[in-house]
Amino acid sequence: MLTASEAERFLIQEARLLDERRFDEWEALFTDDAVYWVPMDPDRDPTDSVSIIYDDRKRLHERVYRLTRTPVLDQNPPSRTVRIVANVEVEPVDGTGEQRVRCNQLIAEMRPGGPGQAGLNSPRWLAARCEYRLRPVDGQWRIAFKKVVLLDSDQAQYNLSFIP
Amino acid sequence: MAITQATHGYEELVVDDPREFRVHGSIYTDPRIFEEEMHRIFERTWIYVGHESELPAPGDYKTVLVGRQPLIVSRHEDGRIYALYNRCRHRGAVVCREERGHSNFFRCRYHNWVYANNGALIGMAQASGYPEDLDRSRYSLVPAARLESYRGLLFVNLSYDGPSLAEHLEPVRKYVDYWLGRSPSERIQVILPPHRYEYPGNWKLQAENGFDGYHGNYVHLSWQRVLQLSRESTVEEVQQYRQEGCVRGLRNGHGLLERPGSLNPASSWTARMMHRYPEYAEAMRKRFSDAELVEISARRNIFVFPNLYLFDTHIRVIVPKAVDRTEVQLYVYALEDVPEAINRSRYRGHERFYGPAGFGAPDDIEVFTEMQTGLQATGDPWNLLNRGQHRERVVDGEVIGHTTDEAPQRSFYREWRRVMSQA
Numbered sequence: 001m002l003t004a005s006e007a008e009r010f011l012i013q014e015a016r017l018l019d020e021r022r023f024d025e026w027e028a029l030f031t032d033d034a035v036y037w038v039p040m041d042p043d044r045d046p047t048d049s050v051s052i053i054y055d056d057r058k059r060l061h062e063r064v065y066r067l068t069r070t071p072v073l074d075q076n077p078p079s080r081t082v083r084i085v086a087n088v089e090v091e092p093v094d095g096t097g098e099q100r101v102r103c104n105q106l107i108a109e110m111r112p113g114g115p116g117q118a119g120l121n122s123p124r125w126l127a128a129r130c131e132y133r134l135r136p137v138d139g140q141w142r143i144a145f146k147k148v149v150l151l152d153s154d155q156a157q158y159n160l161s162f163i164p
Numbered sequence: 165m166a167i168t169q170a171t172h173g174y175e176e177l178v179v180d181d182p183r184e185f186r187v188h189g190s191i192y193t194d195p196r197i198f199e200e201e202m203h204r205i206f207e208r209t210w211i212y213v214g215h216e217s218e219l220p221a222p223g224d225y226k227t228v229l230v231g232r233q234p235l236i237v238s239r240h241e242d243g244r245i246y247a248l249y250n251r252c253r254h255r256g257a258v259v260c261r262e263e264r265g266h267s268n269f270f271r272c273r274y275h276n277w278v279y280a281n282n283g284a285l286i287g288m289a290q291a292s293g294y295p296e297d298l299d300r301s302r303y304s305l306v307p308a309a310r311l312e313s314y315r316g317l318l319f320v321n322l323s324y325d326g327p328s329l330a331e332h333l334e335p336v337r338k339y340v341d342y343w344l345g346r347s348p349s350e351r352i353q354v355i356l357p358p359h360r361y362e363y364p365g366n367w368k369l370q371a372e373n374g375f376d377g378y379h380g381n382y383v384h385l386s387w388q389r390v391l392q393l394s395r396e397s398t399v400e401e402v403q404q405y406r407q408e409g410c411v412r413g414l415r416n417g418h419g420l421l422e423r424p425g426s427l428n429p430a431s432s433w434t435a436r437m438m439h440r441y442p443e444y445a446e447a448m449r450k451r452f453s454d455a456e457l458v459e460i461s462a463r464r465n466i467f468v469f470p471n472l473y474l475f476d477t478h479i480r481v482i483v484p485k486a487v488d489r490t491e492v493q494l495y496v497y498a499l500e501d502v503p504e505a506i507n508r509s510r511y512r513g514h515e516r517f518y519g520p521a522g523f524g525a526p527d528d529i530e531v532f533t534e535m536q537t538g539l540q541a542t543g544d545p546w547n548l549l550n551r552g553q554h555r556e557r558v559v560d561g562e563v564i565g566h567t568t569d570e571a572p573q574r575s576f577y578r579e580w581r582r583v584m585s586q587a
Contacts, residue, residue: 038521048507062516071386156360
């Protein structure tokens with residue numbers, strides 16, 4: 001069992017790892033069969049349509065590798081983020097030992113640069129409804145599923161490569 | 165050199181010098197030039213508004229912007245598709261606000277003027293306020309001057325003047341046919357919703373980039389490292405691949421980047437899929453000759469002037485919003501009559517590179533923003549597009565260049581200059 005305050009503590013720790021760009025530690029929170037999904041339309045089957053992000057564990061590893069170990073342009077300079085986790089609700093998933101956790105997140109993001117640089121220096125806000133499935137693995141909670149539905153998921157987005 | 169009159173001198177803004185083809189930076193930064201582009205290009209040439217598969221049934225509709233004008237594209241009970249200005253004939257409110265949907269009529273919410281989805285005025289609130297013999301046919305939603313389709317691709321032209329769609333597409337038509345040929349029935353089905361991204365930069369930066377074969381090894385080195393991580397290709401292999409093929413600058417402003425076709429599964433995606441799925445190979449061989457299959461298996465980024473790209477995974481529409489703001493829509497499509505697994509792997513492959521969180525497209529977007537900032541510096545206001553001018557050759561009206569050369573960009577800007585200079 002997981003109480004709402006335990007779930008909140010878990011989500012806050014996850015948010016801290018992302019805000020502090022500790023992406024390897026963040027990746028380690030996911031189970032081997034995990035799915036990380038940022039849909040454009042959450043009602044559509046992601047296998048037969050296209051999503052902003054629809055990562056299995058291998059693709060998630062590529063994402064973290066790209067951010068941390070390749071000469072990526074769109075995260076150089078890197079994003080600063082501040083994440084707020086709220087409205088946390090928990091319910092058990094029948095017969096699995098997993099817990100479904102819902103929350104809302106506000107993500108403020110900004111990339112710093114010199115004067116007049118297009119795309120830099122202006123904070124933007126992303127609001128999202130999130131759903132997680134957490135699974136106990138060796139006494140630790142792990143993320144088996146994470147879905148981030150942006151408020152404007154079906155609208156045009158500027159780069160989201162910082163990991164929303 | 166100071167160019168202060170944006171409304172004149174397009175001849176001078178694109179300099180077709182045989183050694184130093186160049187364009188003036190103001191075409192990316194001057195709001196007055198942007199205004200003129202909206203009128204002279206987007207309201208006078210053929211603009212892609214969607215694919216017929218987006219509107220399969222009578223009553224289906226989508227709304228689009230052509231330049232900055234709101235239009236409805238709708239399929240009527242007669243099965244035909246109509247392009248209508250989204251403006252009530254009474255007092256000018258839009259009659260449809262949704263992005264897409266299904267409806268038998270469009271209703272203005274101000275005074276309940278109601279139109280059929282071919283634009284015919286059906287009625288209005290308190291009709292007794294108008295004469296009984298009112299000729300309602302005078303007050304239909306106004307249709308776009310021209311709506312034509314080529315093999316399911318729908319284009320409108322807001323002007324009655326100028327070439328037909330067939331004339332406009334003629335130089336690029338065979339490449340569109342090859343593009344469709346990866347489906348053995350030569351049909352595609354658009355998968356909704358599209359990827360949509362936007363960036364703080366001019367629309368032509370994206371237009372110039374889709375057939376640019378020069379930037380890949382630098383802007384997408386990160387992507388090449390990801391491929392190497394997953395043991396799909398080494399960085400050296402990808403960089404070698406990016407030297408193969410050619411670019412083609414076509415008449416009417418079209419152009420493309422092309423990787424060579426092959427029947428060898430090791431060398432082309434189509435051949436690999438045919439090797440992996442015998443039923444696909446059988447259907448393709450039944451439909452096409454070996455020579456056609458080689459052409460079909462060539463991977464091309466096909467640009468259709470002024471703002472459309474046909475890619476192997478998606479139809480790309482560049483939507484100018486302001487001189488320094490652009491939206492790009494990527495309509496991924498299914499190839500019809502191929503094994504489901506082929507399309508699913510195409511969707512996953514698309515997501516991996518494209519879209520706002522892909523491993524490739526955000527790097528391009530980043531460069532567009534760097535260009536938009538740099539173009540504010542006018543010490544020397546010229547951008548060079550002269551790469552490969554000394555080594556290009558002309559075959560059957562096509563200018564063919566090394567895969568890293570700027571021949572298609574030159575075709576684009578020659579047509580841009582011609583259209584912008586028209587009275």
